[in-house]
Amino acid sequence: RPQKGRYREFMQCDFDTVGTDSNTADIETLFVIHDLMEQIGFSEFTIRVNDRAILNGLLEKLELTEKSADVLRVLDKLPKIGREAVAVEMVEQVGTSAAQAASVLDMASLSGTNNEVLDQLDSLLAESEQGHKGVASLRELFDCVGAAGIPAERVRLDVAIARGLDYYTGTIFETFLTALPGIGSVCSGGRYDNLVGTFSKESLPGVGASLGLDRLLAAMDELGMLQSESTPADVLITQLAAGRTAEYLRLGRLLRAAGIATEVYPELRKIARQFKYADQKGFPLVVVAGEDEFSAGNWQVKNLLSGKQVAVPEAELAGHIHTLLTAGDPQTDR
Amino acid sequence: RPQKGRYREFMQCDFDTVGTDSNTADIETLFVIHDLMEQIGFSEFTIRVNDRAILNGLLEKLELTEKSADVLRVLDKLPKIGREAVAVEMVEQVGTSAAQAASVLDMASLSGTNNEVLDQLDSLLAESEQGHKGVASLRELFDCVGAAGIPAERVRLDVAIARGLDYYTGTIFETFLTALPGIGSVCSGGRYDNLVGTFSKESLPGVGASLGLDRLLAAMDELGMLQSESTPADVLITQLAAGRTAEYLRLGRLLRAAGIATEVYPELRKIARQFKYADQKGFPLVVVAGEDEFSAGNWQVKNLLSGKQVAVPEAELAGHIHTLLTAGDPQTDR
Numbered sequence: 001r002p003q004k005g006r007y008r009e010f011m012q013c014d015f016d017t018v019g020t021d022s023n024t025a026d027i028e029t030l031f032v033i034h035d036l037m038e039q040i041g042f043s044e045f046t047i048r049v050n051d052r053a054i055l056n057g058l059l060e061k062l063e064l065t066e067k068s069a070d071v072l073r074v075l076d077k078l079p080k081i082g083r084e085a086v087a088v089e090m091v092e093q094v095g096t097s098a099a100q101a102a103s104v105l106d107m108a109s110l111s112g113t114n115n116e117v118l119d120q121l122d123s124l125l126a127e128s129e130q131g132h133k134g135v136a137s138l139r140e141l142f143d144c145v146g147a148a149g150i151p152a153e154r155v156r157l158d159v160a161i162a163r164g165l166d167y168y169t170g171t172i173f174e175t176f177l178t179a180l181p182g183i184g185s186v187c188s189g190g191r192y193d194n195l196v197g198t199f200s201k202e203s204l205p206g207v208g209a210s211l212g213l214d215r216l217l218a219a220m221d222e223l224g225m226l227q228s229e230s231t232p233a234d235v236l237i238t239q240l241a242a243g244r245t246a247e248y249l250r251l252g253r254l255l256r257a258a259g260i261a262t263e264v265y266p267e268l269r270k271i272a273r274q275f276k277y278a279d280q281k282g283f284p285l286v287v288v289a290g291e292d293e294f295s296a297g298n299w300q301v302k303n304l305l306s307g308k309q310v311a312v313p314e315a316e317l318a319g320h321i322h323t324l325l326t327a328g329d330p331q332t333d334r
Numbered sequence: 335r336p337q338k339g340r341y342r343e344f345m346q347c348d349f350d351t352v353g354t355d356s357n358t359a360d361i362e363t364l365f366v367i368h369d370l371m372e373q374i375g376f377s378e379f380t381i382r383v384n385d386r387a388i389l390n391g392l393l394e395k396l397e398l399t400e401k402s403a404d405v406l407r408v409l410d411k412l413p414k415i416g417r418e419a420v421a422v423e424m425v426e427q428v429g430t431s432a433a434q435a436a437s438v439l440d441m442a443s444l445s446g447t448n449n450e451v452l453d454q455l456d457s458l459l460a461e462s463e464q465g466h467k468g469v470a471s472l473r474e475l476f477d478c479v480g481a482a483g484i485p486a487e488r489v490r491l492d493v494a495i496a497r498g499l500d501y502y503t504g505t506i507f508e509t510f511l512t513a514l515p516g517i518g519s520v521c522s523g524g525r526y527d528n529l530v531g532t533f534s535k536e537s538l539p540g541v542g543a544s545l546g547l548d549r550l551l552a553a554m555d556e557l558g559m560l561q562s563e564s565t566p567a568d569v570l571i572t573q574l575a576a577g578r579t580a581e582y583l584r585l586g587r588l589l590r591a592a593g594i595a596t597e598v599y600p601e602l603r604k605i606a607r608q609f610k611y612a613d614q615k616g617f618p619l620v621v622v623a624g625e626d627e628f629s630a631g632n633w634q635v636k637n638l639l640s641g642k643q644v645a646v647p648e649a650e651l652a653g654h655i656h657t658l659l660t661a662g663d664p665q666t667d668r
Contacts, residue, residue, distance in 0.1 A: 022600040024579055031587060140579060147580035148587050245358055245474060246481035253365060253482050266356040 016208030023137050025207050026171040026191055027144045033175055033187050033209055034150055040216070041225055044178035045186075048158035051138050051171050052190075054121060055162060057131020058107050062100050070094040072162035075108060079160070083109070108160040114142045117157050137171065169193040173209055177219055186216045233261035234325055236283040238274040240290045247294065251287070251314070258318035260325070278304060285324060287317075350542030357471050359541050360505040360525055361478045367509055367521050367543055368484055374550070375559055378512035379520075382492035385472050385505050386524075388455060389496060391465020392441050396434050404428040406496035409442060413494070417443070442494035448476045451491050471505065503527040507543055514553050521545045567595035568659055570617040572608040574624045581628065585621070585648075592652035594659070612638060619658060621651075 015032055017025040030047060037045050055075075059068045074089045081089075083105055090101035107124065110117045118139055125131030138157060145155045161174050170191030177186060189209025220226050235255060239248050248264050255262040263283070265274045271288070278286045288300040299317055302309040303324060312320045349366055351359040364381060371379050389409075393402045408423045415423075417439055424435035441458065444451045452473055459465030472491060479489045495508050504525030511520060523543025554560050569589060573582050582598050589596040597617070599608045605622070612620045622634040633651055636643040637658060646654045 017600065020600040024573070024583065024598060024600040027579070027583055028586070028598060028600075031583070035587075035590075144580040144583050147584045149584075239358070245361070246478040249358065249361055249365070249478050250481045250483075252362070253369075256369075264358060264362060266351065266354040266358040266362075 011213045012210040013213055014208060014210045016206055018204055018206040021193060021205040023140055027141050029207050029209055046176050047155050048161050048174045050158055050161045051134035052168055053130045053134025057125045057128035061128055062103055064100055067094055076162050110159055114157045167192045179223060180219050183219050187211045232281045232283050233263045235260055235262045235285045235287055236278045237264045237287045239265050239268045240271055240288055242268055255318055260321055345547045346544040347547055348542060348544045350540055352538055352540040355527060355539040357474055361475050363541050363543055367507060380510050381489050382495050382508045384492055384495045385468035386502055387464045387468025391459040391462035395462055396437055398434055401428050410496050444493055448491045501526045511553055513557060517549060517553050520550045566615045566617050567597045569594055569596045569619045569621055570612040571598045571621045573599050573602045574605055574622055576602055589652055594655055
């Protein structure tokens with residue numbers, strides 16, 4: 001049984017910049033995540049950012065490069081199982097020393113403003129070319145976030161996120177909703193400069209992220225951000241005369257072809273019942289024809305808001321209804 | 335390995351009318367299928383229609399009601415395995431007599447215009463109340479198809495379709511593309527008056543159909559109906575001055591916030607290369623700033639169509655570009 005917001009199948013919406021390893025593309029990916037979340041209607045969210053080069057720099061310094069995939073897999077459990085359990089797993093399952101595990105955890109637990117953490121990382125990784133490059137990239141990213149006027153609390157450096165997946169090579173993004181941290185990251189991604197290389201001989205740098213639509217919809221549902229909407233058509237065609245279904249349906253198609261949203265009442269019932277249905281659903285206009293109207297080639301159009309009813313020849317019907325719907329604006333007048 | 339256009343997972347788009355057993359709703363379902371196919375861009379397609387009441391009437395007459403699910407399951411194989419193999423399966427697997435199997439197949443093989451087949455069914459099923467009702471419903475349906483002006487060849491009575499699924503109780507629809515019959519039905523449905531009853535105590539009549547989106551897209555792809563589209567943004571912001579990425583990215587966000595589709599060239603490259611990229615992709619406008627412009631608070635805007643270049647203060651930039659894009663209409667002038 002999957003957790004809430006986690007499904008066996010899921011739908012995601014991806015955006016990627018492929019063909020450049022420039023940090024500009026990473027920063028714009030972050031901007032897209034931010035603006036997307038805001039446009040969807042969230043204001044309380046945090047995009048956590050990290051760079052694999054920082055983790056790799058530390059692992060290099062600690063001589064754990066060979067074990068990096070396992071170290072990162074265990075490190076990813078930090079929010080769930082806590083520091084001590086992670087340390088135990090690193091020693092027992094990955095085979096690090098207790099001191100190595102402690103160093104990894106120390107770095108993952110650095111705290112302060114983004115710039116304070118970057119300063120600490122800079123001195124910690126001073127000797128690692130890779131680590132230094134990761135710090136420089138993130139520094140440029142946070143500078144651009146500031147210059148763009150994005151609220152500082154929405155983008156946080158989090159040295160603990162590793163995204164488990166081995167294919168991320170640089171920047172890593174995860175987006176959490178403040179109100180629903182338990183639902184997990186709703187928009188995740190990062191730089192994957194070797195991904196294409198695993199499928200073809202050509203290596204192609206790329207950066208991007210995925211919006212998890214199902215998880216996001218589950219969150220929006222839980223937060224009451226989704227409303228179901230009732231959208232009655234503009235016109236209800238009632239059925240009054242027996243054996244005339246083909247005529248009523250033909251008129252329905254004729255009005256729809258003229259761009260008028262039309263419903264044909266599906267049954268031959270007392271006319272009062274059909275009008276009551278129109279009233280309850282909120283149709284502004286009802287069209288009626290009995291045998292007299294069929295003989296005369298007319299349809300009766302009743303405006304349920306004004307109460308006015310007029311007989312209109314079929315050739316003028318769509319135009320007449322268009323006029324009532326626009327000029328008279330019966331839908332907004334009520 | 336699934337067949338072409340058949341997937342283990344699939345996406346479908348449903349439309350249903352629930353709460354009425356009126357034939358009007360069945361006929362409108364057919365209209366929706368027809369208009370949907372036409373709107374998507376198909377002209378060569380056939381909606382095959384049948385009514386379970388006709389099959390049930392025949393099975394009743396042949397005293398095969400108890401075996402109806404098995405008979406219909408085998409009958410559904412008719413287009414694939416042919417008449418003789420179906421007859422053999424009915425006798426061997428379902429346990430009908432050879433004469434019973436022949437009667438079912440005779441009815442499923444009736445040919446002629448829709449009305450001719452209905453006339454034959456009417457006399458064949460004269461004693462079956464159910465069968466007679468099914469014929470009457472389909473007669474009304476074909477009358478309405480004619481009155482609506484839908485080409486007769488697009489809606490065909492096919493007594494052989496049973497849709498396997500046990501939950502259909504009345505009308506049955508299947509839609510085949512003339513050019514790709516092998517891909518199967520792309521829009522199927524029917525009346526299911528007992529479906530809700532199987533899940534709850536309340537019984538609720540319903541009729542509807544599903545458009546198989548994946549299968550339809552596979553078909554459109556095969557028929558060359560899908561085109562990939564290149565949609566360059568309106569403006570390319572080039573990067574000219576080193577260390578100014580935050581400025582270029584900030585301008586990108588500023589223009590986008592003003593509703594202008596904008597791409598920031600991701601790298602600091604020779605300006606000629608960035609202009610060549612803009613040309614090849616079809617950007618109408620390029621924005622450039624070097625150190626001089628940053629000092630003056632200006633941006634250079636180059637119209638790639640007219641070749642004109644002007645310096646514009648940042649505060650006026652979005653307005654200036656809006657004017658170029660609308661009044662000058664550089665995109666459509668080319």
